[in-house]
Amino acid sequence: MSDYTEMWSSLGLDLKSHDVLLAALGKGYSDVFLSQKGRPEGMKYFDFVMSEVHGLRIKELMDAKAEGRKVIGSYCVFVPEELILAVDGVSVGLCAGAEFNFEGAETLLPRNTCSLIKSAFGFKLGKVCPYVEACDVVVGENTCDGKKKAYEILGPLLRDLYVMDLPQMKTGKGKELLKEEYRKFIGKLEEATGKKVTPEGLKKAVGIVNAKRKAVKRLAAIRAADPAPISGLDALLVNQVFFYDDPVRFTGAVNQLCDELELRAKKKNGVVPKGTTRVVVSGCPMAVPNWKVPLLIETSGAVIVGEESCVGERGNRWLTEVKGDTVEEMLDAITDRYFNIDCAVFTPNPSRVGYVKEMAKKLHAQGVVHYSLQFCQPYIMESGPVEKELEQSGIPTLRLETDYGQEDAGQLRTRIEAFIERLKKR
Amino acid sequence: MRCAGIDIGSRTTKLAVLEDGRLVLARKAVTSPDPLETVRRIMDGAVFEVITATGYGRHLARAHLDCQVVSEITAFALGACYFSHDCSSILDIGGQDTKAISLDPSGHLCKFEMNDRCAAGTGRFLEVMATALGFTLEEFAVAALSAHQTVKITSMCTVFAESEVVSLLSQGADRNEVALGIHKAIVSRSAGLLKRVAPEGKIFFAGGVALNGCVRVLLEEETGRHVFVPPDPQVVGAVGAAMSGSGGQ
Numbered sequence: 001m002s003d004y005t006e007m008w009s010s011l012g013l014d015l016k017s018h019d020v021l022l023a024a025l026g027k028g029y030s031d032v033f034l035s036q037k038g039r040p041e042g043m044k045y046f047d048f049v050m051s052e053v054h055g056l057r058i059k060e061l062m063d064a065k066a067e068g069r070k071v072i073g074s075y076c077v078f079v080p081e082e083l084i085l086a087v088d089g090v091s092v093g094l095c096a097g098a099e100f101n102f103e104g105a106e107t108l109l110p111r112n113t114c115s116l117i118k119s120a121f122g123f124k125l126g127k128v129c130p131y132v133e134a135c136d137v138v139v140g141e142n143t144c145d146g147k148k149k150a151y152e153i154l155g156p157l158l159r160d161l162y163v164m165d166l167p168q169m170k171t172g173k174g175k176e177l178l179k180e181e182y183r184k185f186i187g188k189l190e191e192a193t194g195k196k197v198t199p200e201g202l203k204k205a206v207g208i209v210n211a212k213r214k215a216v217k218r219l220a221a222i223r224a225a226d227p228a229p230i231s232g233l234d235a236l237l238v239n240q241v242f243f244y245d246d247p248v249r250f251t252g253a254v255n256q257l258c259d260e261l262e263l264r265a266k267k268k269n270g271v272v273p274k275g276t277t278r279v280v281v282s283g284c285p286m287a288v289p290n291w292k293v294p295l296l297i298e299t300s301g302a303v304i305v306g307e308e309s310c311v312g313e314r315g316n317r318w319l320t321e322v323k324g325d326t327v328e329e330m331l332d333a334i335t336d337r338y339f340n341i342d343c344a345v346f347t348p349n350p351s352r353v354g355y356v357k358e359m360a361k362k363l364h365a366q367g368v369v370h371y372s373l374q375f376c377q378p379y380i381m382e383s384g385p386v387e388k389e390l391e392q393s394g395i396p397t398l399r400l401e402t403d404y405g406q407e408d409a410g411q412l413r414t415r416i417e418a419f420i421e422r423l424k425k426r
Numbered sequence: 427m428r429c430a431g432i433d434i435g436s437r438t439t440k441l442a443v444l445e446d447g448r449l450v451l452a453r454k455a456v457t458s459p460d461p462l463e464t465v466r467r468i469m470d471g472a473v474f475e476v477i478t479a480t481g482y483g484r485h486l487a488r489a490h491l492d493c494q495v496v497s498e499i500t501a502f503a504l505g506a507c508y509f510s511h512d513c514s515s516i517l518d519i520g521g522q523d524t525k526a527i528s529l530d531p532s533g534h535l536c537k538f539e540m541n542d543r544c545a546a547g548t549g550r551f552l553e554v555m556a557t558a559l560g561f562t563l564e565e566f567a568v569a570a571l572s573a574h575q576t577v578k579i580t581s582m583c584t585v586f587a588e589s590e591v592v593s594l595l596s597q598g599a600d601r602n603e604v605a606l607g608i609h610k611a612i613v614s615r616s617a618g619l620l621k622r623v624a625p626e627g628k629i630f631f632a633g634g635v636a637l638n639g640c641v642r643v644l645l646e647e648e649t650g651r652h653v654f655v656p657p658d659p660q661v662v663g664a665v666g667a668a669m670s671g672s673g674g675q
Contacts, residue, residue: 414498415538417497417500421496421499421500422500
């Protein structure tokens with residue numbers, strides 16, 4: 001690995017804490033991922049990306065900035081990457097998945113805040129995230145109340161925070177609101193980059209993002225095979241890297257992985273034996289390096305075959321329709337696409353549970369693990385009705401509520417093992 | 427065939443041996459800070475062909491002994507069927523966790539709930555409260571049953587409840603009434619767990635806390651359901667583990 005110390009210093013990182021973080025991340029990665037057996041060759045690319053996640057990729061961002069391009073960070077799948085690419089921006093996801101500097105975060109936030117929000121603050125205040133430091137603009141969005149209010153506190157800590165409003169109901173008015181917000185966002189992007197969104201630029205951007213989503217959708221579909229050709233952990237990792245990597249290169253790597261996996265599926269070559277208990281995980285997003293629950297599931301005798309999550313199918317199952325020759329028409333298509341996302345901040349939100357059922361069926365899963373982050377009100381509130389409906393449809397469901405800490409791993413393992421034992425009995 | 431089950435709990439380790447589906451040996455020992463040593467001690471001289479471990483120490487046992495493992499939730503579901511044929515609701519209150527389990531009509535594990543990460547409302551909670559009130563565990567249940575009124579305990583956190591008890595005593599509250607309040611608190615929490623997963627029918631009550639007569643009586647009162655406590659409620663998990671080793675028979 002090259003020496004990136006100078007680059008990190010120039011970004012204002014706290015080198016000492018950053019070293020601690022990188023060492024923990026490296027060890028965690030090796031324990032969780034590299035120890036798996038029979039991994040596809042195509043995962044090597046993602047291993048490399050992860051080994052350079054704070055190195056080479058950041059250097060690429062810095063090079064892009066030197067060329068006059070802008071880095072736009074965001075925390076939510078409602079922020080359209082197409083619009084960022086249309087002004088030649090670089091889009092990066094900023095969600096954090098580690099319990100790092102929570103004491104620092106708690107100087108600004110209530111203790112009873114979800115880990116996802118706390119982690120973002122912990123990283124920012126601890127000066128250990130080169131992504132957020134490299135951002136010219138950070139985009140917040142009004143999803144849950146926690147994030148909405150957190151942006152008020154985060155704003156003064158950032159160079160330029162732009163907050164986007166989001167609808168809460170899937171009505172005509174809701175869609176209009178979303179379109180208007182996207183239009184305003186175009187204005188913000190044009191102002192920040194000094195570039196105009198043109199029909200040609202936007203069409204190209206839609207093409208790039210559609211290709212990227214098609215690739216991860218292809219990966220999702222291959223996982224219906226039994227024996228599972230790829231572990232849930234590896235597939236989750238691909239979906240996590242989705243948010244950081246160069247979109248075109250990422251698309252190529254995922255398609256290459258899929259070529260290999262399709263061959264594996266054909267030859268009935270799996271990472272686990274045929275007949276291994278299969279589950280779908282549904283719920284809150286899992287940002288790098290939040291691999292806790294998937295690791296517990298996959299070391300308890302089951303394999304994860306799909307994620308109904310922002311980092312997974314909720315973020316990727318729709319493509320943007322390629323239509324129209326004007327920015328306005330394309331903006332309609334983009335709005336239509338994003339308005340489908342069935343995040344639990346919407347009320348009511350019936351399509352989400354409907355899709356979980358569909359996933360369980362098409363991926364041949366025996367059960368669903370519903371994962372909520374503690375204090376994530378939308379998903380925790382929705383988990384009760386989701387569990388009820390799934391159980392009534394004959395899909396056993398285990399509801400888990402946890403955070404980024406490790407102290408409940410033993411209790412979680414007991415529940416997960418018992419749930420898998422329940423599924424095996426069927 | 428002789429199948430053994432060992433349930434390594436946070437407070438007590440239990441061993442059960444089944445011969446052709448009949449319980450022929452049951453042993454208990456306090457879990458020491460070296461659980462493996464406790465396991466070896468309790469297994470000393472016991473004769474069996476296969477052994478299955480359950481309880482929080484199950485993976486430790488697997489790493490050192492030639493044994494299979496089963497989660498305590500499945501173990502209790504199986505064990506309950508050994509002692510009763512008509513209970514589809516199981517409540518286990520052990521040293522550091524509380525479990526409510528429901529069985530489907532064919533006796534298989536269906537839904538379950540456990541207490542969250544802390545020991546609120548578990549056996550450990552009762553122990554700490556008994557000590558705060560100056561009772562042994564046996565005296566504690568008797569004292570609670572003798573009270574005519576309840577002093578309500580509002581906190582379920584072991585640490586907060588202990589300070590609440592101390593402050594109630596300093597205000598002159600009756601020890602027995604406080605004891606009853608504590609028992610009621612644990613019962614209402616357990617009844618809540620049961621209501622979520624197993625709302626109907628007879629309750630099979632297992633775990634060390636099932637030995638407490640006051641909890642048993644209050645549980646019947648609170649739920650309006652019949653509560654069945656097996657002869658030795660602590661060995662249910664070990665019996666279930668042994669059954670799982672013999673193919674769940």
